[in-house]
Amino acid sequence: MPRSLRGSRALARAAKVAAQAQGLHSPTRVAPPKRGACRCFAALGSSGARSSHVGMFLHAVRENKEKFSLAAKLQRSPSSARHLRFFRPAQLLKAVDLAIETSTSLAPFTPLLAQKRYARYLCEHPADLVKTIESILGAVKIQGDDRYSFFQQIARLLVEETPFFGDQELQIFCALAKAGRGSFRKLREDEAQELVIEIFERRSSSTWAPDQAAEFFVAATRVGDTRATSAVAERLKLLISQLLPEISPKLLAGLAHSLRASSRPDSAHGDFVLLHAICRRAAKAFKEHQLSPDAAVTLLLVCSRWEIHDEELLQNASQTLEEKAEELPVRDLCEVIYAVSSMHVKDVIGLEAICRQLMDRAADMAEPDLVRLLRGLLKLRHHDEALMGVLAPLVLASQTRMQSVSLCNLIQALSFFFSSEEFFVELLSTATSRELQPISVQHILSALCRLQGRVANEKLKPSLDSLFAQIAKIALARRSVEQSLSPSFSPVQAMSSLAALAKLQQRNLVAASVFTSVLCGMGSSTVWHWAKSPYFAKHLDTSIQVPRFSKKRGAPFDLAKCRTFLGALEASKCVEILHSLSTLELHSRLTVHLTAMLCSILAPQMHELRAKEVLVVARAFSVDRLPNFLWRDAAEGPEGWRERALDLCFQSLRRHEHFLDSSYESLLPFKLLCLQVNFGTFGTRRLQEFLNPMLYRFVDRLNSLSFEQCEANREEGRDSIPCEADASSAGPPEAREGRPGPEEIHGEHCRIWLGQYLEELPVDLLIQPIV
Numbered sequence: 005m006p007r008s009l010r011g012s013r014a015l016a017r018a019a020k021v022a023a024q025a026q027g028l029h030s031p032t033r034v035a036p037p038k039r040g041a042c043r044c045f046a047a048l049g050s051s052g053a054r055s056s057h058v059g060m061f062l063h064a065v066r067e068n069k070e071k072f073s074l075a076a077k078l079q080r081s082p083s084s085a086r087h088l089r090f091f092r093p094a095q096l097l098k099a100v101d102l103a104i105e106t107s108t109s110l111a112p113f114t115p116l117l118a119q120k121r122y123a124r125y126l127c128e129h130p131a132d133l134v135k136t137i138e139s140i141l142g143a144v145k146i147q148g149d150d151r152y153s154f155f156q157q158i159a160r161l162l163v164e165e166t167p168f169f170g171d172q173e174l175q176i177f178c179a180l181a182k183a184g185r186g187s188f189r190k191l192r193e194d195e196a197q198e199l200v201i202e203i204f205e206r207r208s209s210s211t212w213a214p215d216q217a218a219e220f221f222v223a224a225t226r227v228g229d230t231r232a233t234s235a236v237a238e239r240l241k242l243l244i245s246q247l248l249p250e251i252s253p254k255l256l257a258g259l260a261h262s263l264r265a266s267s268r269p270d271s272a273h274g275d276f277v278l279l280h281a282i283c284r285r286a287a288k289a290f291k292e293h294q295l296s297p298d299a300a301v302t303l304l305l306v307c308s309r310w311e312i313h314d315e316e317l318l319q320n321a322s323q324t325l326e327e328k329a330e331e332l333p334v335r336d337l338c339e340v341i342y343a344v345s346s347m348h349v350k351d352v353i354g355l356e357a358i359c360r361q362l363m364d365r366a367a368d369m370a371e372p373d374l375v376r377l378l379r380g381l382l383k384l385r386h387h388d389e390a391l392m393g394v395l396a397p398l399v400l401a402s403q404t405r406m407q408s409v410s411l412c413n414l415i416q417a418l419s420f421f422f423s424s425e426e427f428f429v430e431l432l433s434t435a436t437s438r439e440l441q442p443i444s445v446q447h448i449l450s451a452l453c454r455l456q457g458r459v460a461n462e463k464l465k466p467s468l469d470s471l472f473a474q475i476a477k478i479a480l481a482r483r484s485v486e487q488s489l490s491p492s493f494s495p496v497q498a499m500s501s502l503a504a505l506a507k508l509q510q511r512n513l514v515a516a517s518v519f520t521s522v523l524c525g526m527g528s529s530t531v532w533h534w535a536k537s538p539y540f541a542k543h544l545d546t547s548i549q550v551p552r553f554s555k556k557r558g559a560p561f562d563l564a565k566c567r568t569f570l571g572a573l574e575a576s577k578c579v580e581i582l583h584s585l586s587t588l589e590l591h592s593r594l595t596v597h598l599t600a601m602l603c604s605i606l607a608p609q610m611h612e613l614r615a616k617e618v619l620v621v622a623r624a625f626s627v628d629r630l631p632n633f634l635w636r637d638a639a640e641g642p643e644g645w646r647e648r649a650l651d652l653c654f655q656s657l658r659r660h661e662h663f664l665d666s667s668y669e670s671l672l673p674f675k676l677l678c679l680q681v682n683f684g685t686f687g688t689r690r691l692q693e694f695l696n697p698m699l700y701r702f703v704d705r706l707n708s709l710s711f712e713q714c715e716a717n718r719e720e721g722r723d724s725i726p727c728e729a730d731a732s733s734a735g736p737p738e739a740r741e742g743r744p745g746p747e748e749i750h751g752e753h754c755r756i757w758l759g760q761y762l763e764e765l766p767v768d769l770l771i772q773p774i775v
Contacts (some may be wrong), residue, residue: 048490070277072728094125096122099113100140110150113155117158125163126161130169130170152186155180156186156188158180159187159190166383171771174203174219177223177295178219200236201236214247214251215251215255218251218252218258219235219255221262225262225266234268241274241275246276248281251285254299256285257299257303260282261306263275263279264309265307283303283719286321287314290320290323293324297324301336301339322354325340325357332361333368334370337361337377339371339376340353344380345382363625372410373396374395374399375410375413377395379417381417382416388422392422396427400430402710411434412440414431415432415448416448416451419450428459432467433466435448436448436471437470439474449501450604478492493518493522495520498518499581502516502519505519505588506583506587511588513534516590517530520585523570525562530594536591537591566601571605579621582602582603591628603625607649613656618656619677622677625653642687643688647689654699666718666719671706675707
């Protein structure tokens with residue numbers, strides 16, 4: 005009997021550990037022992053051990069004598085320096101395997117790897133080391149810190165003793181890389197790069213196996229594709245493209261994911277071609293049932309990020325997911341929904357089977373999974389009533405435990421699927437009572453736009469008031485805490501929030517001040533001054549003094565920074581800002597310069613805009629939106645540049661003539677623009693006085709179209725025949741059924757019209773000054 009097993013306590017502890025290693029939790033019935041076992045039994049009996057320990061001891065000895073000896077040494081706390089001598093180099097890896105089976109910490113073994121005798125043994129037996137690393141990766145109960153500390157010490161040994169590992173260095177490196185980048189965290193960046201290059205150069209002297217090349221590329225990408233190793237990555241990509249038909253199908257998913265992570269702008273085209281070839285190979289592998297559903301999830305995510313639409317791959321992957329959806333965790337199912345939503349392939353992937361699985365396992369969803377699922381369903385516009393009926397109570401039950409960003413994301417997504425007042429009032433009350441981020445403010449405002457008309461305004465008013473207070477708090481907090489001029493809201497967030505206020509018809513000047521200041525690129529500074537009407541806005545250069553004016557043209561912001569901010573937005577978003585400023589009737593010196601900047605940005609892109617967008621820009625050139633003082637230093641008068649701007653807008657509308665012919669709703673803003681110009685309230689002469697004859701005929705023909713003519717053109721799908729407007733057919737049908745026409749009142753200085761319709765436009769009161 006070994007010395008280490010003498011004594012009752014040592015024998016008892018050894019018996020316990022050995023029994024745990026064999027999966028025993030109670031004494032077992034032991035067969036009649038042989039002569040050697042009798043001596044052990046006698047030693048245990050004389051030392052006063054329990055009978056249960058005796059049974060465990062005999063069972064462990066009979067099953068695996070060496071494991072029992074190692075278990076006794078493990079119980080002697082090998083972390084202590086005086087007990088390290090108990091382990092021979094040949095027993096180290098077996099002791100680690102025993103620690104994995106017994107769910108023991110790996111921390112005591114990490115210092116042993118730094119000793120020369122153990123390091124020499126690991127270099128001489130690299131195959132056993134690879135098996136041990138794979139066993140640690142497969143162990144569920146090993147803590148991450150212990151695992152990474154053990155791997156980091158092996159990585160250090162691999163760097164210092166790379167030539168001594170022989171042909172197995174590639175396998176060891178790939179096995180460490182499977183655990184993630186944390187295995188190489190203790191290495192310097194240059195050491196990791198040199199390790200990748202050295203392994204590649206040593207292996208390049210011989211022929212690469214297809215699977216080895218793919219595994220090394222995946223491992224090198226996980227370690228880090230820096231500039232020093234980019235040349236190695238490019239050579240590996242070329243090698244993989246040649247060996248792709250021979251690579252094992254199980255490596256295709258990881259290869260595609262690593263290819264996306266290592267892609268560089270200068271090699272994006274070649275990476276896209278290689279990734280498409282991988283997808284074609286994976287499509288055949290799915291058809292032959294050679295890939296798992298986990299691989300289907302990975303490939304769908306990669307395709308969504310690269311915008312690859314391979315119909316055969318999508319169909320075969322969808323079939324695999326439908327057949328084996330129960331094998332996937334809930335997180336992967338939510339990832340599938342989100343990936344499909346990015347590709348807009350709702351009809352290719354079978355969403356019903358995935359939704360059924362999610363409905364059965366809804367309780368297992370984590371907060372991020374729930375957010376990605378609902379955002380994906382929102383993009384797909386896929387309304388599954390049964391699934392929503394399960395998710396709604398789950399959201400209500402966990403709303404107080406969710407983060408503010410996640411809760412606001414859920415409110416935005418659920419606003420498309422639900423219309424219950426009590427449900428949203430409770431969620432909005434919980435969300436607006438917290439401190440919100442700018443992105444959360446945008447999400448709540450978007451949700452309120454969808455809920456408009458379905459939830460009473462009186463019930464939404466408390467949430468709106470709290471939200472406006474949050475917006476002011478965000479602006480003031482950044483101004484007092486941060487010294488940088490970075491805006492609290494991004495330009496896109498400010499644009500979307502301002503557009504939501506316009507749709508909600510909420511003219512809150514505090515929120516409007518924050519959003520317009522952000523769009524002007526003013527950073528943490530906010531301009532709170534507003535005019536009561538357009539008349540006062542015309543005289544703001546002398547009546548209101550706004551701080552932090554720029555010297556150039558008296559603008560209350562930096563013109564160059566404003567152009568930089570707005571130039572990053574799409575043209576349609578710039579038009580949305582103009583439309584929001586007009587709808588909310590926001591008038592100030594800030595909005596005047598903001599409107600001028602937007603018009604200057606959109607003028608060169610007028611031919612790319614839609615008809616409704618062109619009309620929004622055209623109406624922004626009026627004297628109410630752009631006062632005359634803004635161009636007081638120009639060579640020509642303000643009337644000249646307004647007429648040139650209108651001419652440009654009408655020229656751009658000619659390409660939308662067919663659309664305007666058949667859409668009376670879109671034609672109404674055009675008629676209102678013409679009415680405003682002809683009545684002299686736009687700040688220019690009448691249309692026939694500055695438009696050329698051909699353009700004026702085009703404008704006059706559209707202006708004279710009636711509701712019936714537009715409806716006829718829409719139904720027939722052909723251009724309308726120019727004809728003179730008939731007074732009896734002017735306006736919608738209900739306007740001609742016995743209703744009186746507009747009443748004209750002559751005054752000393754003006755003329756006033758009262759009535760339902762004037763030139764086919766519904767008006768209540770119209771005043772024209774007499775010049």
